[in-house]
Amino acid sequence: MDVVIIDYNAGNVRSVSYALQRLGVDPILSAEAEVIRKADKVIFPGVGEASTAMRFLEERNLKEVIKELQQPVFGVCLGLQLLCTHSEENDTEGLDIFDVRVKRFEPKLKVPQMGWNSLKSMNSPLFDGIDENSHVYFVHSYYAELSDYTVARSDYINPFSAALQKDNFYALQAHPEKSGKVGERILENFLKL
Amino acid sequence: MLTKRIIPCLDIKDGRTVKGVNFVGLRDAGDPVELAARYAKEGADELVFLDITATVEKRKTLVELVNRIAAEINIPFTVGGGISSKEDVSALLNAGADKISINSAAVKRPELIDELALEFGSQCVVVAIDSRLIEGEHIVHVRGGRTPTELRTLSWSKEVESRGGGEILLTSMDHDGTKSGFANELVAEISSSLSIPVIASGGAGTMDHFVDTFTTGKADAALAASIFHFKEIGVPELKKYLREHNLPIRIER
Numbered sequence: 001m002d003v004v005i006i007d008y009n010a011g012n013v014r015s016v017s018y019a020l021q022r023l024g025v026d027p028i029l030s031a032e033a034e035v036i037r038k039a040d041k042v043i044f045p046g047v048g049e050a051s052t053a054m055r056f057l058e059e060r061n062l063k064e065v066i067k068e069l070q071q072p073v074f075g076v077c078l079g080l081q082l083l084c085t086h087s088e089e090n091d092t093e094g095l096d097i098f099d100v101r102v103k104r105f106e107p108k109l110k111v112p113q114m115g116w117n118s119l120k121s122m123n124s125p126l127f128d129g130i131d132e133n134s135h136v137y138f139v140h141s142y143y144a145e146l147s148d149y150t151v152a153r154s155d156y157i158n159p160f161s162a163a164l165q166k167d168n169f170y171a172l173q174a175h176p177e178k179s180g181k182v183g184e185r186i187l188e189n190f191l192k193l
Numbered sequence: 194m195l196t197k198r199i200i201p202c203l204d205i206k207d208g209r210t211v212k213g214v215n216f217v218g219l220r221d222a223g224d225p226v227e228l229a230a231r232y233a234k235e236g237a238d239e240l241v242f243l244d245i246t247a248t249v250e251k252r253k254t255l256v257e258l259v260n261r262i263a264a265e266i267n268i269p270f271t272v273g274g275g276i277s278s279k280e281d282v283s284a285l286l287n288a289g290a291d292k293i294s295i296n297s298a299a300v301k302r303p304e305l306i307d308e309l310a311l312e313f314g315s316q317c318v319v320v321a322i323d324s325r326l327i328e329g330e331h332i333v334h335v336r337g338g339r340t341p342t343e344l345r346t347l348s349w350s351k352e353v354e355s356r357g358g359g360e361i362l363l364t365s366m367d368h369d370g371t372k373s374g375f376a377n378e379l380v381a382e383i384s385s386s387l388s389i390p391v392i393a394s395g396g397a398g399t400m401d402h403f404v405d406t407f408t409t410g411k412a413d414a415a416l417a418a419s420i421f422h423f424k425e426i427g428v429p430e431l432k433k434y435l436r437e438h439n440l441p442i443r444i445e446r
Contacts, residue, residue, distance in 0.1 A: 014289045018264050048314045107388055109195075110413065112316060114360065114390050116196045116238055116443040135196060135443040137269060139316045156195055178269045178291065180233065180445055 003027040003191065004039035006066070008056045012047045012177060016076065019177035023188055033065045041191060042069055046078025050089040050102075050142070053082060057095075067095055072193040075171035080164060081142055083171050089142050097169045100147045105157045112141040113156040117174075119182075124151035124165050126172070126189050134182045136162075136174035143173065196441045197407045198238035198414035199428060200392060201421040203228060205244045205274070208254055210422065223422070226261050232421070233266045235428040236445055240266070241294065241362070241416060244274030245337070256288045263289020271319050273362075277301075282309055286317060294319040294362055297335040300342055300349075303356060310357025319392075320358040322346060324379065325366040331379055338366040350383045361387065362416065364394040372398025372420070377410035384411040392416050400426060400434045407440050 003020060007013055007029040020027045020043075027043070028035060036042055044066065046053055057063050066073070075083045084094045087102035094102070105111045116135040119127070143160035146153060152163035154173070164171045170190060176183035203210045203225050210225045229240055242262070244255050259272055272285050273294030282293050299306050299320050309318045323338040324331045324346040331346035350361055363383055365376030375393045384391040390413035393406045397417035406412045420426045435442045 012291075014287065015263060015291065018289060019267065021264070022267065047316065110388050110390055112359070112389075113195055114316070115198050115413070118194065135445070138195075175269075178267065180267050182445065184267060 001025070001040045001191070002038065003041045003043065004036050005029050005043045005045060006036060006062070007031045008053065008060070012045050012077070012175065015175075016043060016045045016177045019184070019187060020191075023184065023191065025191060031060050031062065033060075033062065036062070036065055037069070040071055041193070042066075042071060042073045043190075044073060044075045044079040044083070046076060046082060047139075048078060050078065050081060050087045050092040050094075053078060054092055054094070057082075063095060067097065070168060072190065073169050074190045075169070076177070077140065077173060077175055080144060080161075080171035080173050083164070083169060084144055087142060098144070098147065098149045098164050098166055098171070100144050100149060100161065100164065102142050102144050104142050108157050111157075112139055114139050116179075117154050117156060119152045119154060119162050122152040122163070124163060124170065125193060126163060126165070126170055126186055127152060128185075128189050130182055130185055136172075136176070136179040136182055136186075138174045140173060194441045196238070196443045197412070197435065198392075199236075199403070199432060199442075200239045200241055200414050200416040201232045201237050201428070202241040202243060202394070202416050202418040204418060205242055205255070205258065206246045208258055211245070225258060226265055228422070229262055229266050229270070232428060233268045236432055236443070237268060237428050238443060239268060239414070240270040242270060242272045242274075243294070244272070246274075256284050259285055259288040259290050273319070273321055277305070279308060279312055282313060286313060292317040292319050292360070294321045296321040296323065299353070300333060300335050300344065303352060306353060306356040306358050310359070315357045315359035318358050319360045319362055320353045321362040321364065322349060322353070323364050323366050324376075334366060338364070338369070346379065347382060347386060350387060354387050354389050358389065360390045360392065362392045362394055365396060368396030369394070370419075371396055374398065374402040375406040375410055375412070375415065377406055380406060380410035380412050384413065390414060400431050403431060403435060404438045404440065407435070
């Protein structure tokens with residue numbers, strides 16, 4: 001099975017790659033359209049700032065490539081946010097897979113949310129075998145609103161989408177590659193899709 | 194609910210784990226990768242690796258070690274010690290570190306915080322502050338806590354935040370190594386004045402000390418080294434204890 005991690009200037013590419021290796025999968029890191037299109041599974045990671053990441057995708061002509069993928073695609077952290085319609089982070093237009101807006105947390109508590117928070121109301125094969133209220137690791141200042149595509153939620157300042165799903169597109173706000181055994185199970189579940 | 198984090202700290206010298214008592218008199222507590230994997234399995238929420246040799250010629254060794262750690266463990270980790278440039282940071286992040294921690298270099302040239310936040314994102318820039326009480330004032334110290342600066346701890350913390358630091362690792366040099374509890378008054382003052390997370394460090398001796406720093410001290414996370422290395426307190430029993438005291442704590446099932 002060819003698993004491709006979209007390799008752009010995102011800090012966690014290496015970590016995602018290691019996490020897959022621990023599961024016995026040797027991923028391909030690539031920003032080449034042809035390599036991405038041919039993959040069995042595509043992981044779209046991300047750490048950093050939304051508009052910079054979108055600009056990179058535009059420069060590499062990857063926007064349409066990602067949108068047209070038919071195989072299972074997994075957006076992680078910023079990857080989730082970029083799959084949405086719009087992000088308040090520097091007023092960035094996203095890939096519009098999920099008709100969802102990404103907003104900044106009101107600073108009623110510390111922002112970014114940094115640490116382990118619980119998953120609730122999970123409703124996706126991504127979460128097979130994972131108990132309600134299991135913890136995963138988050139680092140983010142922006143969140144996707146709850147929507148029809150929400151397949152897990154979490155609460156910080158307000159309820160938000162911890163995971164989204166539509167057709168072949170799956171996305172998780174937390175970092176599965178850094179979320180201990182729960183994160184490993186989520187990655188494993190994605191690889192089984 | 195966002196949980197309080199328990200962070201074992203591994204001091205690294207020449208690729209081995211050590212722990213100083215008040216930063217002198219080092220004892221060997223094992224192989225960092227092995228220890229890190231054990232902590233991750235036991236339920237540690239994050240790990241911090243502080244390279245206390247951090248000489249230029251040892252830099253490459255550290256990058257190799259970070260690579261091995263990243264390949265092995267499945268929780269976030271921070272690397273610090275002697276980091277003073279974007280190149281240092283880039284090498285460590287590329288090796289798989291999730292965050293880096295800077296200390297003296299940030300005091301010497303505060304713009305470094307801005308530059309790192311811009312280049313790599315605030316989320317991976319931890320600023321470590323070593324504070325010691327001098328004539329009733331909390332004063333920032335550098336060079337492993339040996340050298341006082343002109344900076345007050347609160348005002349420096351605020352500057353760190355405004356320059357884009359993502360988190361503060363606050364060590365009380367007065368409490369470090371004493372096992373008499375965290376410097377909760379100081380931690381609470383800093384934590385409630387900032388909107389970025391504060392990690393309390395220095396002074397952990399009992400499980401109640403952790404309860405206190407999360408309640409009285411308003412800490413977002415608590416860091417300790419020797420009590421974990423020498424198995425005086427186990428991470429699982431500590432987390433169970435904190436949960437019994439109604440603190441939000443992650444326990445992996």
